[in-house]
Amino acid sequence: MVSALIDPVLLKSFVAVIESGSFTRAGERVHLTQSTISQQIKRLEEQLGCVLLDRSGPYIVATEEGEQLLGYAQRVLCLMEEAVEKLSEGRSQGEIRIGIPEDFATDPLTATLAQFVRAHVGIRLEVTVGLSNTLWQQFCAGEYDLVLVKQRPGQVPGRAAWPEPLSWIDSLEAPARMQDPLPLVVFPVGGLYRNEMIHALESTGRRWRISYTSASLASVRSAVARGIGLSVLPARLAQPGHQRLGCAEGFSEPPAMELAMHVRNNSPHRVLELADQLEAQCAKVVAVNA
CATH class of the missing domain: 3.40.190.10 (Periplasmic binding protein-like II)
Known part of the structure; x- marks a missing residue:
């Protein structure tokens, strides 16, 4: 009685031989030696009890039984690949x-x-x-x-951009704006708001000093609220403990930024x-x- 279970590895080698017409080329496709491919085809023929390949011509072709098996083998291998791909996709889509x-x-x-x-x-x-x-x-x-990222308007065209108006921010309870030199609460070197702040003060001749530096927005806002110094931040980030400064207090509106x-x-x-x-x-x- 012929076993109903066929090793898919044997089917893969069988299909490779039919499609390439050679044991050697089939071995290259499935990364096996010619002798291994030959042994696998022999095992498959013994299991099914019939000859699957005609080796009499210059190219190996399928016998009538081989042609019948080929269609099934291709469908089985295709379903296996589809199952692996689907399960892999479910585990990780990147x-x-x-x-x-x-x-x-x-x-x-x-x-x-x-x-x-x-x-x-x-x-x-x-x-x-x-x-x-x-x-x-x-x-x-x-x-x-x-x-x-925050950038100057239109600096680098992106997928989308939204306006991000900036404002001078001081403490409501302990204002620092009357000090000389003006104490500044800033982000580390390279931060856009830091550059805008210093440029604005330099252009008006006002003296300034760095009183507080932090990469944390929460820390910067807290330092301003406690009166450690002024800062330039997006206007929407002003908190209850802050006051926004404008021309009336001697601070011109900083150049606009955008979120891109x-x-x-x-x-x-x-x-x-x-x-x-x-x-x-x-x-x-x-x-x-x-």
């Missing part, structure tokens, strides 16, 4: 690496990211929060699929889907704070 500035790494965007992860369990999402200049340099170096989304060219669908969701959420955040 990785998405994104970078966002700290002031947008808050509930609205993290909620969007969490919802995306729950809907795509096979995708590994890697989020980095940092300074815009650093994120942009890393994006250009190929480290991210998508970034949200940049997505790598030829990104896969999953990245574009996430970009759509983040774009919609960013538009809502900006609209609420307009």
